[in-house]
Amino acid sequence: MVDTGRIADLLKARKPGFSLPQEFYVDDEMFAADMQAVFATDWLFACNVAEIKRPGDYITLEVGGDSIIVLRNRDGEVKAFFNTCRHRGSRICLNESGRVNRLVCPYHQWVYELDGKLINARQMPDGFDKSGYSLKPAAVEVICGMVYISLSDNPPSLDRYRAAVTPYIAPHQPDRTKVAFTSTIIEEANWKLVIENNRECYHCAGNHPELLVTLVEFALPDDSAATNVFKGLMDRSVARWDSYGLPHQPADGGIEFRCIRLPFNDGTVSFTMDGSPASNKLLGDFTEPDLGSVRMFRVPNNWNHFLADHIIHFRVLPLSANRTEVRTTWLVHEDAVEGVDYDVERLTEVWIATNDQDRILAENNHKGIRSKAYRPGPFAPSEFMLANFSEWYAGKLDDFVRPPSQRLVAAE
Numbered sequence: 001m002v003d004t005g006r007i008a009d010l011l012k013a014r015k016p017g018f019s020l021p022q023e024f025y026v027d028d029e030m031f032a033a034d035m036q037a038v039f040a041t042d043w044l045f046a047c048n049v050a051e052i053k054r055p056g057d058y059i060t061l062e063v064g065g066d067s068i069i070v071l072r073n074r075d076g077e078v079k080a081f082f083n084t085c086r087h088r089g090s091r092i093c094l095n096e097s098g099r100v101n102r103l104v105c106p107y108h109q110w111v112y113e114l115d116g117k118l119i120n121a122r123q124m125p126d127g128f129d130k131s132g133y134s135l136k137p138a139a140v141e142v143i144c145g146m147v148y149i150s151l152s153d154n155p156p157s158l159d160r161y162r163a164a165v166t167p168y169i170a171p172h173q174p175d176r177t178k179v180a181f182t183s184t185i186i187e188e189a190n191w192k193l194v195i196e197n198n199r200e201c202y203h204c205a206g207n208h209p210e211l212l213v214t215l216v217e218f219a220l221p222d223d224s225a226a227t228n229v230f231k232g233l234m235d236r237s238v239a240r241w242d243s244y245g246l247p248h249q250p251a252d253g254g255i256e257f258r259c260i261r262l263p264f265n266d267g268t269v270s271f272t273m274d275g276s277p278a279s280n281k282l283l284g285d286f287t288e289p290d291l292g293s294v295r296m297f298r299v300p301n302n303w304n305h306f307l308a309d310h311i312i313h314f315r316v317l318p319l320s321a322n323r324t325e326v327r328t329t330w331l332v333h334e335d336a337v338e339g340v341d342y343d344v345e346r347l348t349e350v351w352i353a354t355n356d357q358d359r360i361l362a363e364n365n366h367k368g369i370r371s372k373a374y375r376p377g378p379f380a381p382s383e384f385m386l387a388n389f390s391e392w393y394a395g396k397l398d399d400f401v402r403p404p405s406q407r408l409v410a411a412e
Helices: 004-013 028-039 159-172 191-198 228-244 344-369 381-401 404-411
Strands: 044-048 057-063 066-072 078-082 097-099 118-120 137-143 146-150 177-187 257-262 293-298 302-306 311-320 323-333
Touching: 004 028, 004 381, 028 311, 028 381, 044 057, 044 066, 044 311, 044 323, 057 311, 066 146, 137 159, 159 257, 159 293, 159 302, 177 344, 191 311, 191 323, 191 344, 191 381, 323 344
Parallel strands: none
Antiparallel strands: 044 146, 057 066, 057 097, 066 078, 078 137, 137 146, 177 323, 257 293, 293 302, 302 311, 311 323
């Protein structure tokens, strides 16, 4: 049980514009609240459709105590089901990914069709009604090849998000890609610290030499701290993007999501050690390799980079109050040939280095927050995205702890 009164008191003690009180990062009860208030109610990025191209292809992901199967059914549709057999509850798919003709529970061999219907329950008596024992579905939405799932029976609408980000990412055609490489690391840090670390580049200059070969540190085209060099780069890039009809101004995502196109440093076009293309086969119908990067983020668990030559998805899933899984997927054009159009090591080495650096930063941050000396500290102006995330997160917790009657009054 979660003590909602205690959480409400902690929320009252939270100071906007500052990092969160210690308990929000290290407390097991707070972690349980996060899983109920955030990860059980909202949309979570699961995968790209390129990971489940054929009927029967599936992936699984762990969300708290729940395992979810995301698969392609026989009609080519993307579906999701709770990975729990309707007999006595065993897990069905035991691997992170694979391909099956049907879903067969390894315990007592109950068999499910790819649409979740129970089609065989051996040794059950005559007259047993299989129709009442289909797998429990999870909500699914696909946006330009990106698969989102929700454990909620009544998830929030994704319409505003879909409408806002589609013009930015559709030209990159994420649904016409293939997986070049996937990396999964475990960070010994709270999931919110992982997200917060990603939401600012205040730390980049001191920690990410490989990334800064190409990435510009400024997060907004009109950043007040921007140098004249960056302003000139923006002017030239905007003129080129406008000529291609590519949107670039920040999308209106409020505190829920962010989508913007920003340039790479002069003379660089991709996330490689020297800034040259990572893949010679460009995405979609692109013929120009220098399109910068669409940076896209949506709470609570996903950020992305969409380039001319490849796409990178980052997925965050909490494992405990002090452990977080970070999965990174690199995708290239579906017709790109490894060893001819791209080299996996060259494609991935910048972000493999950067992810490990971020892991160390988040883990040291978590260790420091556990100290009795920790007190919430103020965000710098460049950390405005942390302030947005903090406000969004506090709102989710507030909805969770507030009695239903108070929620109704607030809504009115």
